[in-house]
Amino acid sequence: MSYTNFTLDIDADGIALVTWNMPDRSMNVFTEEVMRELNAIVDHVAGDAAIKGAVITSGKDSFSGGADITMLQKMLATFATDKEKDLEKATKALFDNAGYMTGLFRKIETCGKPFVSAINGTCMGGAFEMSLACHGRVAADSDTVRMALPEVKIGIFPGAGGTQRVSRLTDQQQALQMLTTGQNLTPQKAKSMGLIHEIAEPSKLVETAKAMIRNGLKPVAPWDEKGFKLPGGPIYSAAGASLWPPAIAILRRETYGNYPAAAAILKCVYEGLLVPFDTALRIEQRYFTEIMQSKEAAAMIRSLFLSLQELNKGARRPAGVPDTKFKKIGILGAGFMGAGIAYVTAKAGIPVVLLDRDLPSAEKGKEHSDSLMADQVKKGRARPEDKDKLLSLITPTADYADLAGCDLVVEAVFEDSSVKKDATEKAEAVLKSSAIFASNTSTIPITALAKNSARPKNFIGIHFFSPVDKMMLVEIILGKKTGDKALAVAFDFVRAIKKTPIVVNDTRGFYVNRCVLRYMSEAYKMLIEGVPAPMIENAAKAAGMPVGPLALTDETAVDLAQKIMKQTIRDLGEKAVDPKQMALINTMVDTHGRFGRKNGKGFYDYPAKPAKKKLWPGLKDLYPQLKPEKVDYEELKQRLLVTIALEAARVMEEGIVTDPREADVGSILAFGFAPFTGGALSYIDGIGAKRFVKIAKGLQKKYGAEFKAPKLLLDMAEKGETFYQRFDPYQKGEVKQAA
Numbered sequence: 064m065s066y067t068n069f070t071l072d073i074d075a076d077g078i079a080l081v082t083w084n085m086p087d088r089s090m091n092v093f094t095e096e097v098m099r100e101l102n103a104i105v106d107h108v109a110g111d112a113a114i115k116g117a118v119i120t121s122g123k124d125s126f127s128g129g130a131d132i133t134m135l136q137k138m139l140a141t142f143a144t145d146k147e148k149d150l151e152k153a154t155k156a157l158f159d160n161a162g163y164m165t166g167l168f169r170k171i172e173t174c175g176k177p178f179v180s181a182i183n184g185t186c187m188g189g190a191f192e193m194s195l196a197c198h199g200r201v202a203a204d205s206d207t208v209r210m211a212l213p214e215v216k217i218g219i220f221p222g223a224g225g226t227q228r229v230s231r232l233t234d235q236q237q238a239l240q241m242l243t244t245g246q247n248l249t250p251q252k253a254k255s256m257g258l259i260h261e262i263a264e265p266s267k268l269v270e271t272a273k274a275m276i277r278n279g280l281k282p283v284a285p286w287d288e289k290g291f292k293l294p295g296g297p298i299y300s301a302a303g304a305s306l307w308p309p310a311i312a313i314l315r316r317e318t319y320g321n322y323p324a325a326a327a328i329l330k331c332v333y334e335g336l337l338v339p340f341d342t343a344l345r346i347e348q349r350y351f352t353e354i355m356q357s358k359e360a361a362a363m364i365r366s367l368f369l370s371l372q373e374l375n376k377g378a379r380r381p382a383g384v385p386d387t388k389f390k391k392i393g394i395l396g397a398g399f400m401g402a403g404i405a406y407v408t409a410k411a412g413i414p415v416v417l418l419d420r421d422l423p424s425a426e427k428g429k430e431h432s433d434s435l436m437a438d439q440v441k442k443g444r445a446r447p448e449d450k451d452k453l454l455s456l457i458t459p460t461a462d463y464a465d466l467a468g469c470d471l472v473v474e475a476v477f478e479d480s481s482v483k484k485d486a487t488e489k490a491e492a493v494l495k496s497s498a499i500f501a502s503n504t505s506t507i508p509i510t511a512l513a514k515n516s517a518r519p520k521n522f523i524g525i526h527f528f529s530p531v532d533k534m535m536l537v538e539i540i541l542g543k544k545t546g547d548k549a550l551a552v553a554f555d556f557v558r559a560i561k562k563t564p565i566v567v568n569d570t571r572g573f574y575v576n577r578c579v580l581r582y583m584s585e586a587y588k589m590l591i592e593g594v595p596a597p598m599i600e601n602a603a604k605a606a607g608m609p610v611g612p613l614a615l616t617d618e619t620a621v622d623l624a625q626k627i628m629k630q631t632i633r634d635l636g637e638k639a640v641d642p643k644q645m646a647l648i649n650t651m652v653d654t655h656g657r658f659g660r661k662n663g664k665g666f667y668d669y670p671a672k673p674a675k676k677k678l679w680p681g682l683k684d685l686y687p688q689l690k691p692e693k694v695d696y697e698e699l700k701q702r703l704l705v706t707i708a709l710e711a712a713r714v715m716e717e718g719i720v721t722d723p724r725e726a727d728v729g730s731i732l733a734f735g736f737a738p739f740t741g742g743a744l745s746y747i748d749g750i751g752a753k754r755f756v757k758i759a760k761g762l763q764k765k766y767g768a769e770f771k772a773p774k775l776l777l778d779m780a781e782k783g784e785t786f787y788q789r790f791d792p793y794q795k796g797e798v799k800q801a802a
Contacts, residue, residue, distance in 0.1 A: 064107065066100045070122070071107070077115040078273050079108055084122025091127040093164065093189045094134055102167055109174040116177035116276035119197065120269055121184065124207065129188025130164070132217075132368050139355060158352045164189060164223040165344055168196035173287070177280040181272040182250075183265065186210045192221055195228040198282055199275040200259040202250035203268045210253050213245035218363030218739065220324045222351030226331040227343045231286050232257045234295035235303070235332065239310055242328045257294065286340045298336050307333065319605045321739045324354050358749055362741025366731060370724035370792075371563060377554050378792075379566045379722065384551035389413045389559060393472035395486045397428025397459065400503060401475035403531025406432040407560045409456040416466055417459050425459035432457055435532060463489045471556055473525055475503040483507070484515040491517055499552040501525040505576060506630065509542040509569045520546035523553050526573060528733055536732035537562045538573050563732055565725035571634075574711075574720050575733040578743065579615070581710045581769070582734070583624065585702055586612030587644045588766070593689040594699065596666065596682045602699035607737025612703065613678070615734070617665035621651050622658045650685065698762075704746060705762060706769060707736060708755070709776075711743035715790065716775035723786040744786040752779040 068091075070082045081104055083091045091097075108117045121127060138160050145153035171178050171193070180194035182202040191210050194200050202208050212221040212229070220226065221242065230238040233256040240246070241256075250262045263271035285291050296302040311329065318325050327350040335343030354360055394405045397419040405417045409432060419425040436453055439445035458465065466472060472494065476486050487500060494500070501523050502512050513522040524540025539553045550566070557564040567574045589599050590613075600611030616624055625648045628640045651657045651665070657679065659665035667676040711726050720726045727742025740746040747755045756772045763770035772780075779789055 079117040092131040118272040120181035125184035126186040127190030162348045177282040179272040192223040192225040201261040203265040209247045218360035366727045366741040380554040381547040387555040393466040393469040395474040396476035402428035402431035487515045513542040519544040523549040565729045606700035609735035613666035617659040620659040748785040756780040
């Protein structure tokens with residue numbers, strides 16, 4: 064029998080090699096067809112007396128990315144339609160569909176022939192669950208091999224036996240840590256946890272797997288044998304009693320109850336370990352069916368998987384422009400941002416010219432890459448030769464002539480128009496006419512900076528976030544005259560350095576900073592009202608934000624907030640900034656010298672490590688304090704999210720961002736907007752425009768005009784629209800240019 068997605072070869076010893084290699088796919092994934100074929104292969108192996116066992120491996124560089132998420136979306140779409148007719152029947156169908164993969168993997172486990180998974184590369188989600196169902200598991204000793212069950216990151220959990228097998232192979236503490244965080248495992252870590260049996264040289268991977276079968280690998284899972292004991296002991300034991308209460312508390316502390324999938328994992332493991340294995344699988348299937356119906360799963364799957372993938376693949380890249388093959392990229396300015404951009408560029412294997420006003424400054428910028436790579440080597444994430452190779456790609460210089468031949472130049476000099484003008488003119492004087500010039504400005508409009516360019520159609524903004532090596536989002540900013548080639552080259556660069564691009568039309572603060580400033584501003588307003596600072600920070604985290612607004616101000620610098628406010632007043636007039644908020648920031652900086660983390664004191668105090676930061680006690684003396692019991696805590700949470708969401712809606716109304724995928728993904732990747740909501744616009748969609756407008760009007764009445772809903776939202780509320788209906792990203796034409 065022939066298969067579309069697999070080949071099956073039987074050697075002289077009667078061992079079948081099952082090679083998974085999907086045509087027209089860069090990575091193997093589980094689809095309905097793949098599962099049907101795998102089911103047939105298991106039947107073939109089990110039913111043929113001449114076959115002693117089977118090894119499953121991949122014909123690609125990676126093993127598999129797990130389940131095809133579009134398959135899950137199809138299941139949910141069918142459920143959404145069918146539940147209107149018969150909810151009970153639709154739920155039963157969803158339960159059965161969700162359990163198909165569980166049944167398939169259990170079939171591998173109980174077929175009576177030994178199966179070994181030979182993991183040659185990335186092995187994620189359902190693929191790792193399949194591997195765990197095999198009787199033997201061997202991974203290649205390679206930096207490219209990573210194993211994980213990352214489903215919790217998109218609002219679901221490993222629902223094909225993952226929660227039950229992991230918690231029976233390793234101790235419960237490690238199992239919960241892995242399952243609730245979706246952490247990546249190296250082969251060494253996976254083996255130490257008992258999740259794989261052997262690590263082999265890549266060239267000997269399949270032979271090692273076959274040897275396990277030749278040497279008498281038993282075709283029985285440990286939990287199917289009599290006398291099986293759980294690693295670390297049963298739930299009802301001294302170890303269990305010391306693990307579970309703090310585990311539940313830690314989950315609550317980390318998630319504030321916002322992530323149903325994480326809570327479901329604990330329930331699956333706890334309940335599953337109390338019963339026989341097949342009953343445990345049914346428990347897992349029941350919880351998986353429940354989580355699949357949650358609004359959090361729908362929102363997170365859309366934004367953090369589908370939209371993220373589409374944006375990373377260049378969904379907004381102009382069609383018809385050839386891909387750019389970068390031979391050399393120039394970075395102007397070797398300060399913290401420029402040095403960071405040089406690092407990620409060199410890490411992508413692209414030669415970099417790092418230019419500053421003098422050679423020592425440029426060399427200092429290169430030292431940043433040296434330091435980052437030294438840390439990677441120390442942690443075992445890179446080899447010394449990797450460090451040497453990366454550093455060899457960075458050429459520090461003070462001579463603009465060295466930029467000749469660059470395909471792209473990224474300017475990251477001091478945030479001053481005259482300094483940027485000088486850098487632009489000097490660079491363009493030596494660049495080829497086809498080269499693209501990009502500015503990393505965060506405050507100056509791109510259209511204004513493009514006036515300094517002799518080739519404004521080749522001028523664009525590429526706005527990174529700090530620290531560059533860790534932040535995954537990049538805003539690509541279009542000026543009025545930016546051409547398609549410049550946009551395409553910017554896309555190609557961002558994708559080459561493995562960041563996520565979003566397209567933003569030119570405006571003050573672009574997209575992300577506009578939203579972040581609203582978040583901080585609302586916190587300042589709360590402080591002035593007398594809300595205790597700990598309540599503000601805790602409310603933000605309970606609402607789903609990873610960092611409180613006061614801590615975020617410290618990270619970006621309180622004196623920077625002061626500079627932005629003063630510049631805004633100069634540009635837009637006194638009324639553009641709340642005088643009470645200006646006074647608060649002036650007091651922090653000018654009176655108390657509190658600049659933020661950089662000088663060890665801001666809204667928080669930063670003692671020497673290992674001591675943790677603590678809110679500055681002096682905050683409570685700045686304004687009369689409200690009694691905590693007089694403060695509406697739920698309203699604090701609401702205000703912090705609503706103010707950001709309203710700004711995101713205004714940005715859409717103004718045409719600054721035109722694709723809701725970019726607004727959602729950007730809000731999560733840039734500043735962690737409550738990921739369980741799916742992003743700032745999905746937050747509104749999840750509430751419903753009509754109800755959201757009502758909430759905004761209530762807050763406007765109490766707290767002022769910043770909560771005024773834009774006309775766009777009023778219109779959407781009247782028509783019952785969502786952002787994904789109003790701005791359907793799958794029916795878009797050309798990217799809108801700045802107005």
